[in-house]
Amino acid sequence: MSAGSTAVHWFRRDLRLRDNPALAAAAAHGDVLGLFVIDPGVWDKAGAARRAWLAACLRSLDESMGGRLCLRLGKPVTAVPEVVAEVGADTLHVTNDSTPYALKRDRAVVAALPGSVTGAATGTPYAVPPGTVRNGSGRPYQVFTPFERAWRAHGWDAPTPAPSAVRWVERDSDPRAVALLDEALAGAPAGLPVPGEDAAIQRFRAFLTGDVDDYDEARNDPGADRTSRMSPYLKYGVVHPRQLLAESGGRRTDGATTYEKEIAWREFYADVLFHNPASAWQDLRPVPGLTYDQPEDAIEAWRTGTTGFPIVDAGMRQLLAEGWMHNRVRMITASFLTKDLHVWWPVGARHFLDHLVDGDLASNNHGWQWVAGTGTDAAPYFRVFNPITQGLKFDPSGDYVRRWVPELAHLPGKAAHEPWDQEDGHDHGYPKRIVDHAEERRRALELYQRGRE
DNA sequence: TTTTGAGTTGTTCGA
DNA sequence: GTCGAACAACTCAAA
Numbered sequence: 027m028s029a030g031s032t033a034v035h036w037f038r039r040d041l042r043l044r045d046n047p048a049l050a051a052a053a054a055h056g057d058v059l060g061l062f063v064i065d066p067g068v069w070d071k072a073g074a075a076r077r078a079w080l081a082a083c084l085r086s087l088d089e090s091m092g093g094r095l096c097l098r099l100g101k102p103v104t105a106v107p108e109v110v111a112e113v114g115a116d117t118l119h120v121t122n123d124s125t126p127y128a129l130k131r132d133r134a135v136v137a138a139l140p141g142s143v144t145g146a147a148t149g150t151p152y153a154v155p156p157g158t159v160r161n162g163s164g165r166p167y168q169v170f171t172p173f174e175r176a177w178r179a180h181g182w183d184a185p186t187p188a189p190s191a192v193r194w195v196e197r198d199s200d201p202r203a204v205a206l207l208d209e210a211l212a213g214a215p216a217g218l219p220v221p222g223e224d225a226a227i228q229r230f231r232a233f234l235t236g237d238v239d240d241y242d243e244a245r246n247d248p249g250a251d252r253t254s255r256m257s258p259y260l261k262y263g264v265v266h267p268r269q270l271l272a273e274s275g276g277r278r279t280d281g282a283t284t285y286e287k288e289i290a291w292r293e294f295y296a297d298v299l300f301h302n303p304a305s306a307w308q309d310l311r312p313v314p315g316l317t318y319d320q321p322e323d324a325i326e327a328w329r330t331g332t333t334g335f336p337i338v339d340a341g342m343r344q345l346l347a348e349g350w351m352h353n354r355v356r357m358i359t360a361s362f363l364t365k366d367l368h369v370w371w372p373v374g375a376r377h378f379l380d381h382l383v384d385g386d387l388a389s390n391n392h393g394w395q396w397v398a399g400t401g402t403d404a405a406p407y408f409r410v411f412n413p414i415t416q417g418l419k420f421d422p423s424g425d426y427v428r429r430w431v432p433e434l435a436h437l438p439g440k441a442a443h444e445p446w447d448q449e450d451g452h453d454h455g456y457p458k459r460i461v462d463h464a465e466e467r468r469r470a471l472e473l474y475q476r477g478r479e
Numbered sequence: 480t481t482t483t484g485a486g487t488t489g490t491t492c493g494a
Numbered sequence: 495g496t497c498g499a500a501c502a503a504c505t506c507a508a509a
Contacts (some may be wrong), residue, residue, distance in 0.1 A: 086492085161507065169486060172507055246488080311505095357488065396487085408501050409489045416489090467490085476503090 029335070031056035032115045032195055035166075036063070036106055040121040040263035041087045041153045043192070043225045044109055045185040052119035054188035059089055059113045060194060063098045063105045064203050072385070075349025076261075078214035079221075079383040080147070081207040083262045086222035091192075097188070099206065103134040110143055112169045114182060118143060119353035121263070122150045124157070124296070125387055126303040151260075152293050153182035156300035159293075166301045169403045173297065174290045183271050217348040218383065219258050226259040227269070234274055237289075241281035245288075248341075248352035250425035254285065257384035258350070260292070292389055297400060299388040306391055307372055309400040313407075315476045319368040321432065327460050328363050329377055334459035336443050337417035338362045340430035349383040354420050359410035360397040366466040368472040371398035399474065407474035410467045417443040431456065 035052040037060060043049065052058045058208035063082055069077065096224035098105045110118055136145040150156065159176045160166060167173035181472065220227070236243055237252040244252040259265045267289050274282050279444060302310060327333045331342035350357070356378070363374040375394040379385040395401030399409075421427055426444035430434050433456035434442045441448050443454055 163507090167507085169506060171486065287487085354488080363491095403486055403505085405487095406489085406502075411488095412490065471501095 032113050033057070033117045033119055033227045034059045034061065034106075034110050034113065034115045035119045036061045036102075036265075037087065038062075038120065039123055039261075040149075040266075041083045042264050042266070043087075043090055043238060044190075044223055045266050045269050046475050047186055048119050048121040048147070048261075049192070050186060051146060051148045053118070053192045055117055057193045057195045059096055059107050059109065059115065059197055060087075060192075061096045061098065062087075062108070063100065063102050064206055064283065065102055066100070068127075069206070071096055071380075073220075073349070073380040073382075074213045074217045075381055076383050076385055077304075078208040078220055079258055079349065080262060081210040082205060082214070082218060082221040083264055085211070086225075086264075090222070091194055092193040094196050096197045096200070097203040097207070099200045099203040102131055103138050104137050107138045109197065110139060111217060113197060118145045118278045119146070120147050122147045122155070122299050124150065126299075126306060129303075149262050151266070152181050152296055153271055154293055156293075156296045159297060160409040164368055166297060170291065170294050172333065174287060177290050178286075178295060181273060182268055184432055185266070185272050187297065192278045195304050197348045199201075199280075215349050217350070219255065220342060221264070223264055224431070226256070226375050228275070229259075230254060230265070230270060230273060234277070235335075236280075237276065238274060239279045239281040242284045244281075245284070246354050246420050247426075248425055249429070251352065253353065255350075257386075261384045261386055279381070292386075292403075295296070295392040297465045298392055305395070305401075310392070310395055310402065311400055311459075313400055313474060314458055316473055317476075318370040321367055321369070326370060326461050328359070332460075333362065334361065334374070334457045335413040335417075335463075336427040336434055337421060338413050339457075340427045345378070345381050345429045349381055351378075351428075355426075356393065357397055357471040358411050358413055360394055362413055364394075364398045365470040366413070366461055366463060368466070368470060371400065373397060385478070389438070399419045403410065405421055408471060410470055412463060412467075414443060414463065419460065 033055040035053040035058050040046050052375055060445060069409060098109060108340065139145060159180055166170065194196050221474050233254045244250060256265065258272060271286065274285060297327060299306060328342060331339035332338055336430045341351050341359045360374055363369050364371050371394040373392045378390050388437060392401050394403060399405045399407055417427065418440055422440055424440050427442045433454045434445055436454060437448055
């Protein structure tokens with residue numbers, strides 16, 4: 027460490043102090059200014075729920091830094107070099123972020139730094155950096171299962187200890203940025219997770235104690251809600267997947283292995299995006315001849331949870347209310363939009379990204395492509411989820427559906443999944459089904475098959 | 480180079 | 495009600 031030197035650590039998707047190699051590198055260099063820049067382009071695209079969640083995470087990070095997080099507002103290409111100049115820093119530290127937008131943004135920022143300032147990127151938000159896992163011919167994997175095998179074989183680093191004592195430098199935050207956080211927090215949805223590293227680890231340990239060992243089964247029950255709920259924390263790097271893998275590493279149960287597999291999916295999709303930046307919003311593997319519908323009213327019914335299909339409506343309302351949706355239900359609602367309404371997947375992916383607190387470009391959009399049949403290991407064209415069967419199978423108690431659709435509260439047990447069978451002469455206000463599933467399934471198969479002839 | 484086995488999450492139909 | 499087969503063809507990965 028050189029005496030008197032200052033580094034800026036620019037936080038992005040690494041809002042934590044523990045196990046943060048880039049921050050450790052900055053601290054090893056000298057005094058550290060911790061910076062977060064609210065990028066209007068990114069901020070405006072996030073829905074109210076994710077803005078609130080980001081604001082909560084930033085507040086928590088600020089507290090853990092003794093109130094010394096410097097917040098700025100503006101395009102990073104101007105805001106970051108400004109702060110670097112203000113504190114007379116000679117290095118800028120970041121954690122790598124390899125999404126298409128981030129790569130472009132970071133190149134521009136580095137180019138805009140004064141010549142005497144060096145940029146240093148350390149680590150990634152992944153256990154294995156995107157682009158690392160390759161097959162025998164040195165090419166990236168196209169399908170998940172072999173990727174996962176190789177990813178496990180590659181192994182991941184152990185968590186690094188927190189920097190023992192960061193000597194934080196203080197600089198005023200931009201009042202406009204502070205006001206944006208206040209505003210975002212005021213609009214926070216109910217059920218937002220507790221922000222902060224400690225809360226995340228605590229939540230994860232509770233999951234390990236209570237839920238992980240029969241995770242293979244329990245994860246599919248949206249009513250029981252026994253998933254780890256780590257996705258919002260992972261979104262902003264409040265925890266690093268390395269930490270989760272280390273915490274669960276001692277368990278060799280099927281459930282723990284399945285959980286690791288879910289982490290591997292996140293890593294796989296980041297890898298796919300790394301190699302195929304265009305797949306964020308374009309078909310990774312287009313289905314030849316496939317055409318789409320644009321049924322505006324039906325799309326709006328889907329968005330608002332008024333399709334008349336209980337499990338679909340429950341999920342869509344949970345998304346609007348909480349900024350979160352159970353994964354099983356994400357698949358069901360995505361299948362409904364793409365296969366029952368025949369809508370192009372980016373329409374749904376955009377809506378999800380707008381509202382999800384964990385909205386992650388790579389996982390969200392490739393998940394959508396998987397459902398739509400345009401993604402990795404394209405699903406057989408005939409795989410169309412039946413929203414009624416799925417509801418009965420995965421929410422047999424009907425608890426999930428009744429929780430989110432009050433109009434169905436009068437229906438006991440699984441009857442909540444088939445309200446049309448339970449006419450009691452009263453109008454409970456639940457909408458009629460907007461489509462006939464059997465008919466739309468046939469049409470979906472037709473559309474997918476057309477290009478093959 | 481060729482071959483072979485396999486591919487997250489499903490549905491329906493008929494025995 | 496349960497269970498197995500059919501629903502296509504293709505691409506990938508590794509032997």
